[in-house]
Amino acid sequence: MPLSSIELDTAYSLKSSHSINVSSGARISQATFQPLKPCNEDRTVFVERGGLGFIVGVFDGHYTQELSDYASRTLPKLLLDRIADATATPGTDFSDAVTTSLVEGIKDFDASLLQNLLSHFPGVDKPEWWLEPRWDDRAEMYKCIGYSNEDSRFREARRAVVGSTLLIAFVDEGRKHVWVASLGDSEAAVGNVNRDGSIDNLNRLSDFHNARNPDEVARLQREHPNEPFIRGNRVLGALGVTRALGDYLLKVPFTLSLRILTWIYRSPIPPFELDKLNKEFKTPPYLSSSATVHHRPLHEGDVLVLFSDGLADRLASFDETEKHSLVLSLANADRVPMANETTWAETFGHDFILPEPEDCPAERVIKNICFGTSLEKKTEVVLKEWDDISVVVVQF
Numbered sequence: 001m002p003l004s005s006i007e008l009d010t011a012y013s014l015k016s017s018h019s020i021n022v023s024s025g026a027r028i029s030q031a032t033f034q035p036l037k038p039c040n041e042d043r044t045v046f047v048e049r050g051g052l053g054f055i056v057g058v059f060d061g062h063y064t065q066e067l068s069d070y071a072s073r074t075l076p077k078l079l080l081d082r083i084a085d086a087t088a089t090p091g092t093d094f095s096d097a098v099t100t101s102l103v104e105g106i107k108d109f110d111a112s113l114l115q116n117l118l119s120h121f122p123g124v125d126k127p128e129w130w131l132e133p134r135w136d137d138r139a140e141m142y143k144c145i146g147y148s149n150e151d152s153r154f155r156e157a158r159r160a161v162v163g164s165t166l167l168i169a170f171v172d173e174g175r176k177h178v179w180v181a182s183l184g185d186s187e188a189a190v191g192n193v194n195r196d197g198s199i200d201n202l203n204r205l206s207d208f209h210n211a212r213n214p215d216e217v218a219r220l221q222r223e224h225p226n227e228p229f230i231r232g233n234r235v236l237g238a239l240g241v242t243r244a245l246g247d248y249l250l251k252v253p254f255t256l257s258l259r260i261l262t263w264i265y266r267s268p269i270p271p272f273e274l275d276k277l278n279k280e281f282k283t284p285p286y287l288s289s290s291a292t293v294h295h296r297p298l299h300e301g302d303v304l305v306l307f308s309d310g311l312a313d314r315l316a317s318f319d320e321t322e323k324h325s326l327v328l329s330l331a332n333a334d335r336v337p338m339a340n341e342t343t344w345a346e347t348f349g350h351d352f353i354l355p356e357p358e359d360c361p362a363e364r365v366i367k368n369i370c371f372g373t374s375l376e377k378k379t380e381v382v383l384k385e386w387d388d389i390s391v392v393v394v395q396f
Contacts, residue, residue: 003379011382018363021046023054025175025396030056031363032390033370035382041065042308042390043072049080052087053172056392058186060165060308062239063268066155067246068164071109076168079105083170095177098170099293102181106166110245110289113160114252120144120153121260130259141263157264163239163247166291167206167306171298175396178298180205180306181291183243187312189324190296190304197333199325201302205294209243211235216242224283235286236277238269243288251285254278303332304394305365310387314369330368331361331393350374362391 003011018031034040041061048054055076061068082105086097121144123129134140146154165184171177180188191202209216211233220229220242231237236250249257249269254277262271298304305327315323329336336344336352345351350372353364366389371377 008378018360020360027395029360029362029393031366033366034388036385039065040388042388043068044390044392045072045076047076052084055170057168058306058308058390060186063162067159067162070159075109098179102293103291106291107289114248116156117160130256135259160248161261161264163244165244179295181293182206183291184241185210185309188306191328192301193303193328193332197329197336199328203296207292210241247287250287302396303328306392308390310389330365350377361393365391
């Protein structure tokens with residue numbers, strides 16, 4: 001028997017969440033959805049600091065939610081503190097200070113993930129300390145990393161071996177500028193959205209840090225000449241992204257990964273696979289934590305959207321400009337103009353939900369792209385395993 005409309009709404013609400021915040025000169029909405037997986041690995045965030053500005057972000061965890069959850073709760077505040085310190089000196093170039101704070105702050109946060117883990121091991125100042133025979137002893141190892149998630153040391157260790165992409169936007173107090181820092185393949189775009197759905201001054205504010213991007217592959221080739229590191233459009237056959245937080249199994253020497261990190265069970269990459277990589281690849285790190293940053297002035301009527309690759313997967317048939325225009329229009333307009341005089345229903349197979357005064361624009365974006373007004377498609381969606389979908393919308 002098909003589910004009723006009320007049952008579908010309940011099923012959707014159990015697998016989704018959304019929120020709205022209002023800050024001077026900006027309305028911020030967040031939404032995330034995962035129908036069938038036991039845990040949503042995405043996290044969205046809004047953090048404000050009076051007199052400075054605010055940060056919104058999307059963290060897309062891979063393997064588990066452990067790092068995306070931790071990073072979303074801790075990194076934005078650290079970045080705001082860093083920006084505040086960097087811009088406090090009179091005469092400082094504000095934009096340069098923000099960019100440097102984001103890049104260096106993200107890099108330092110990532111480095112701390114490994115440092116926190118290794119701080120519990122003795123003798124780490126010695127070259128290749130991990131090759132010592134004592135680390136063959138399970139008891140010696142667990143003295144340093146703990147036995148389970150009930151131990152804070154083990155939770156710290158887990159955050160170093162799993163990973164997360166990152167998409168962070170900082171908006172200044174005057175709502176005049178936005179800076180977007182990215183690691184991985186989540187996307188950000190900004191434009192001035194008219195009520196008829198047309199977009200003025202559309203700009204992409206993120207880069208694709210994945211193994212399908214020729215620029216990223218070329219960078220890795222320069223860093224690792226004569227090594228066949230791309231396998232099946234994945235770095236070392238393991239990860240699609242080329243930049244991320246965590247994932248230290250691919251950032252440290254593979255002997256260290258094999259001797260120490262694989263004890264932090266369950267290892268995202270099996271030991272036998274790491275052993276193969278150790279025999280062939282000798283120049284880590286193979287993943288970067290160096291974020292790229294885009295800056296753009298803001299204007300009244302602009303809309304900023306950030307979304308994880310789960311939403312982008314649903315729009316794979318659109319080119320980049322069409323995709324970003326579509327998401328921006330859905331976030332802020334009464335109608336969505338389609339190319340080639342086709343209708344929304346003809347393109348997506350369902351009609352779209354119109355905006356209402358108090359609704360959540362980020363949630364409306366997800367609903368309209370996934371199922372709109374169609375109960376049949378909504379039934380398919382809530383009973384199907386998709387990648388996590390997360391959206392943040394900022395209306396200025």
